[in-house]
Amino acid sequence: xxxxxxxxxxxxxxxxxxxxxxxxxxxxxxxxxxxxxxxxxxxxxxxxxxxxxxxxxxxxxxxxxxxxxxxxxxxxxxxxxxxxxxxxxxxxxxxxxxxxxxxxxxxxxxxxxxxxxxxxx
Amino acid sequence: xxxxxxxxxxxxxxxxxxxxxxxxxxxxxxxxxxxxxxxxxxxxxxxxxxxxxxxxxxxxxxxxxxxxxxxxxxxxxxxxxxxxxxxxxxxxxxxxxxxxxxxxxxxxxxxxxxxxxxxxx
Numbered sequence: 644x645x646x647x648x649x650x651x652x653x654x655x656x657x658x659x660x661x662x663x664x665x666x667x668x669x670x671x672x673x674x675x676x677x678x679x680x681x682x683x684x685x686x687x688x689x690x691x692x693x694x695x696x697x698x699x700x701x702x703x704x705x706x707x708x709x710x711x712x713x714x715x716x717x718x719x720x721x722x723x724x725x726x727x728x729x730x731x732x733x734x735x736x737x738x739x740x741x742x743x744x745x746x747x748x749x750x751x752x753x754x755x756x757x758x759x760x761x762x763x764x
Numbered sequence: 765x766x767x768x769x770x771x772x773x774x775x776x777x778x779x780x781x782x783x784x785x786x787x788x789x790x791x792x793x794x795x796x797x798x799x800x801x802x803x804x805x806x807x808x809x810x811x812x813x814x815x816x817x818x819x820x821x822x823x824x825x826x827x828x829x830x831x832x833x834x835x836x837x838x839x840x841x842x843x844x845x846x847x848x849x850x851x852x853x854x855x856x857x858x859x860x861x862x863x864x865x866x867x868x869x870x871x872x873x874x875x876x877x878x879x880x881x882x883x884x885x
Contacts, residue, residue: 682838683838683840711832712846719804721805723859725836755861757837
């Protein structure tokens, strides 16, 4: 199991890579057969190719991720964070939970946000 | 599936019941065979009796729960919240994810916090 520090660093690298406009840096945090369920309740996407396309589109949208509170760890293989996706005319409040493999790569991401967590301006 | 509004109201009722020193109000939000994994990585406890004992002890500790950001829903049967557990000489930063059944009761709670999310003063 990766250390708490390593998992939190991966979540921070996810935020930083996203905000730097570097989807490849984000995708490199994921295991080859990882799943992304964003939002929770939609069918997950699986594998680095699909995940790469997902983050390329997300970064291209011009969104920025702003942490709402410090990243949380666990006593297991998961870490979580509450953040806001800031877009030019929209914001989405999200809580991501990431699960990690022994090698420190993300094996699963679940993004909790619903229709009521989207604000338009 | 319960509505987003109902799931968020249940999470708010969880906070309010806890802070009112009313563990019975908290336990009433859970299904009879619900599981609570707090923290994630520890063996879950199962069923209202065990969950009742867990929250009786937690409330008796004098802890108060303070939301760090608005409660999040999803496009499925889950909602999540980031909060801080405030105790006389300690605080713990937590993200809870709750899963709901058709009847609107919580079927599973997973609390994400690790050793590094505890501050003593």
